Amino acid sequence: MKEHMAQFRFYEELNDFLPPDQRKEAVNYSFNGCPAIKDPIEAMGVPHTEVELIIVNGESVGFEYRLRVGDRVAVYPVCESLDVLPLVRLRPEPLRRTAFVLDVHLGKLARILRLLGFDVLYRNDFNDEEIIRISLAEHRIILTRDRPMLFNKIITHAHWLHSTDAEEQAVEVLQRFDLFGRVQMFHRCPVCNGFVQPVEKEHVLDRLEPLTKKYYDLFFKCSDCGKIYWQGTHYDRILQRLERIRRS
Structure with missing residues (x-):
């Protein structure tokens, strides 16, 4: 031939x-x-x-x-912030409900994206087949450092992260999917991805250390795992980090 x-x-x-x-x-x-x-x-x-x-x-x-x-x-x-219509779009449509599923190497990124308010599924024991199944069933964008997985023909929405640094990866995701305007810091639990909501201090007194009871009055609770949060000494450091990412 x-x-x-x-x-x-x-x-x-x-x-x-x-x-x-x-x-x-x-x-x-x-x-x-x-x-x-x-x-x-x-x-x-x-x-x-x-x-x-x-x-x-x-x-x-x-x-x-x-x-x-x-x-x-x-x-x-791919650039989700750019509408290529009326040109030929190569996948059905952008996922305007922006939710992610991450591979096992991206635990630090999962935490940052959750702190920024994004819906992120992550477990350190996910295999490629589970990630792809979740992506298709729940319409989640795959984020990965595993190039071979992206050649699976049934995947529709995914992104290979270029950086190995979690902060740089977060900036890359925000830029790639045009998400800077959707940041809602501290709305999700960085541990389990549940929503974080205000809770009355008296409802969590039995779970607080003596100095925390004495010096803090504003508390939040994850609706899923029940973890308690407050604006302790670590809050300003985390806030500065998230603001640095958002300003990028």
């Missing part, structure tokens, strides 16, 4: 998935037959979950487009 050639160019953070010599360059791709364009994109190392827009010869196409000889392909990353 005769081998054909097309040219691909990947933009912005999609280059992180490519070998160094292919980044920010037009790359020739050899192929046989007429493969769906999703296949060469993933063969070159870019998960379909990271792609939002494909332009072939100046026209937007879907993943099902069949690659042809001489095609010039531009591939752009």
